[in-house]
Structures are given as C-alpha cells and as structure tokens.
Amino acid sequence: MAEARxxxxxxxxxxxxxxxxxxxxxxxxxxxxxxxxxxxLCACGRSRHRPFCDTSHRRRVRDDEGKEHGx
Amino acid sequence: xxRTMSEAPTLPAPRGPVSExxxxxLRGDRPALPAVDGSAPYGEDLQLALYCCYxxxxxxxxxxxxxxxxxxxxxxxxxxLEGLFLSALRDDVPAGADVGSELDALLVEHVDAFGVxxxxxxxxxxxxxxxxxxxxxLYHLKEADPQTFVIPRLNGPxxxxxxxVQHDEYGAGAPERAHSKLxxxxxxxxxxxxxxxxxxxxxxxxxxxxxxxxxxxxxxxxLRGALIGQFATIELTSSPGSDRLVKAMRRLGCSPAAxxxxxxxxxxxxxxxxxxxxxxxxxxxxxxxxxxxxxVFGIRASMFLAARSDDLLLRxxxxxxxxxxxxxxxxxx
Numbered sequence: 001m002a003e004a005r006x007x008x009x010x011x012x013x014x015x016x017x018x019x020x021x022x023x024x025x026x027x028x029x030x031x032x033x034x035x036x037x038x039x040x041l042c043a044c045g046r047s048r049h050r051p052f053c054d055t056s057h058r059r060r061v062r063d064d065e066g067k068e069h070g071x
Numbered sequence: 072x073x074r075t076m077s078e079a080p081t082l083p084a085p086r087g088p089v090s091e092x093x094x095x096x097l098r099g100d101r102p103a104l105p106a107v108d109g110s111a112p113y114g115e116d117l118q119l120a121l122y123c124c125y126x127x128x129x130x131x132x133x134x135x136x137x138x139x140x141x142x143x144x145x146x147x148x149x150x151x152l153e154g155l156f157l158s159a160l161r162d163d164v165p166a167g168a169d170v171g172s173e174l175d176a177l178l179v180e181h182v183d184a185f186g187v188x189x190x191x192x193x194x195x196x197x198x199x200x201x202x203x204x205x206x207x208x209l210y211h212l213k214e215a216d217p218q219t220f221v222i223p224r225l226n227g228p229x230x231x232x233x234x235x236v237q238h239d240e241y242g243a244g245a246p247e248r249a250h251s252k253l254x255x256x257x258x259x260x261x262x263x264x265x266x267x268x269x270x271x272x273x274x275x276x277x278x279x280x281x282x283x284x285x286x287x288x289x290x291x292x293x294l295r296g297a298l299i300g301q302f303a304t305i306e307l308t309s310s311p312g313s314d315r316l317v318k319a320m321r322r323l324g325c326s327p328a329a330x331x332x333x334x335x336x337x338x339x340x341x342x343x344x345x346x347x348x349x350x351x352x353x354x355x356x357x358x359x360x361x362x363x364x365x366x367v368f369g370i371r372a373s374m375f376l377a378a379r380s381d382d383l384l385l386r387x388x389x390x391x392x393x394x395x396x397x398x399x400x401x402x403x404x
Contacts, residue, residue, distance in 0.1 A: 040342045053341040055310040060180040
C-alpha cells in the first residue's frame, strides 16, 4: 500500500530526510539508530556526525575578503 | 490548598519605578502606577517588569496568586510596556518582506564572525561558560514553551510541522530527553543551580529582552508571523553555534554528560531547520502571504537582540568582569 511507504525527501541542498525511526548500517558494519520523527542523513559527505547531517553542507564565507571557502 | 506550582520561583528585586509597581500589583496591592512612557525600551526596569508579567503565563511566582494572570491591572500595564518595546524594535529593525533571502542569509556560515560561542570555543574560560549557561537558563529551562503558544494560531501543514519539532523539543515522549531537562543536567554538571528562575536577578536587560520577544510574539495572535520568524532564527542558527559550544566545553575539560545538551542540538537542529523551512514557513506563506513582513521582522528582531546580548557579555568579559547583574561572580562555583 502506497500509504505505508516511508517518506524520504532528497533536499538537493544538503541532507536526505527520512521520516520515522531508522537503523543505519555503516560501511564497517556498525549500526546507528535514530528515533527521531525525521532523521537528516548526510548526503554531502562533510558531516563530522555521519551518518547524520550537522549542517556542514552550508555555504561558508569570509566577510573580510568577501570570497567563499570550502569547509 | 495552594494552586501555585511547587517549583515556582520567588519574585525578583525591582530595578526601577516601573518594575517596583508591577511587582506590587503582582503581590495584590493596588499602587499608583507610574508613567511608563518615559522608560527606556531596552532598559533594566522595563524589561524586568515585562518579564514578570509574562512569567504569569508560564510557572508564575510563589507569592503571586495564579488569578493575577488575567487581572486587567496587570494586562493594562503589560500592554503599555509591550507597546514601547515593540515600537522600539520596529524603529531599530529595517522592514522587509523577502523571507527567502532572509533565510538564505541565515544559512551562510560566516567564517570570521565573532560572537559569544566563537569566543568560548577559542579562548573562553570556564567561569564565562558558566555565566553564559546561567543567562541562557532563563529560556532553556522553559525551552520551546514560548513557541508552543503559537500552535492554536496555525492551521494544517504548518501546525503539523511545528508540532513535530516541539515534540522533539519535549523529549518525544521521554521526559528525561526533553531539551529543558538536558539543559538542567548540563547546569548540574557545571555546578549551577537548576531551580527555575534562579538566575533572574543576575540576568541583565539584554538577556531578558530576548526571552521577552519570544513571549510577546507567542502570546499575540497578531504577531504569529513574527513568532515563526523568531522560531526559524533559533532553529537555523543553533546547529553551528551548538557545535562551537561542544568544542568549547571539550577544550575546557567538561564531562560528556555536560556536553550532551549542545551535542544533541547539533543533530536535532539540522533536522529542525529543514522542518521549519519546508514544513512550517513555505506552506504558511503560501496560505497567508501577507505574513511575510512579520516573519522578516521576527528574524531581524531576534538577530538584533541576540547581537546586543553578545556585545554585552563580550564587553564585560574583555574587561575580565562578570556579566552577572547582582555582582555574583561566575568565577566562583
């Protein structure tokens, strides 16, 4: 039934949002749980809290030079 | 039988004629009310008076009859104080209606920005961290409560998304995971008093004004757009700020239990940011586009007041002085 399918939002700008508790299996076989109603999974690869988003995908600027920096 | 909540705080000390009169009204006296219109809108006297009026809608005070919450004498003086505060903010904050660019600006990390969390991360001292946490306890021991007032003023998708965020704030069914509880646990680890309202007398007007803005916008349906702007500002800026505070606490040798509050906010607010932008603001503005200027006002007023608090704390700390009002020194446990 379509209604029973889990809702997943690919934000495009940053994380992938998964509705409902999730059990994430990491490359080394360890499992990480999230009981949040919505979980934000890192999709940019920059998070230091992987597999979860920590907003590290955000644009960073240095105001004194007015130019952008990678994280 | 008393109807006052057992953990209700005692009334604070007055800070001038207006707060003196408000405290007297709260105790049940009928003093001659002083003229309010000459009070400094961001000053100690007005902000404390307003804070005490609002506190009746949360936990109240031990000496104050719960019926004072809807006493016309209190509501009348509160309305005058709100009028002064709100018109000062409307004057000091540039108007705008482009919510999209306002949110985009909040999502940019300024590498060389410098505020309290940057200071604490790089070279803050433990007594400064303790003062910061004590000041923030005015909000965090009732975290999410001011924004909960807006729930019945919303409808449909924005209401559902906002409640999803609030559910998480309140621990998602587990009271020990409520953010206010995590904050209290951190206070205990830092040797601070977790009694609700314990640091009201210590908190300068700048700190009170930030909480007063939330209560003002939460309690007025006409300001629900501003409340949503204020809410978005917290949820969008908290994740990187919390990350800096986790680093500050690690550098200062705080226990893992002390770090939990800010560590939780790094991940939780990365989710809340998405829910607020996609779930609350987008459908709200599509249903009620006329709220856009107030959403922008809520964002800018929050940022304006937050900057005033940051300036105040850094000014004191740069001189090696405590930022506590009553001279209680945060350097001593």
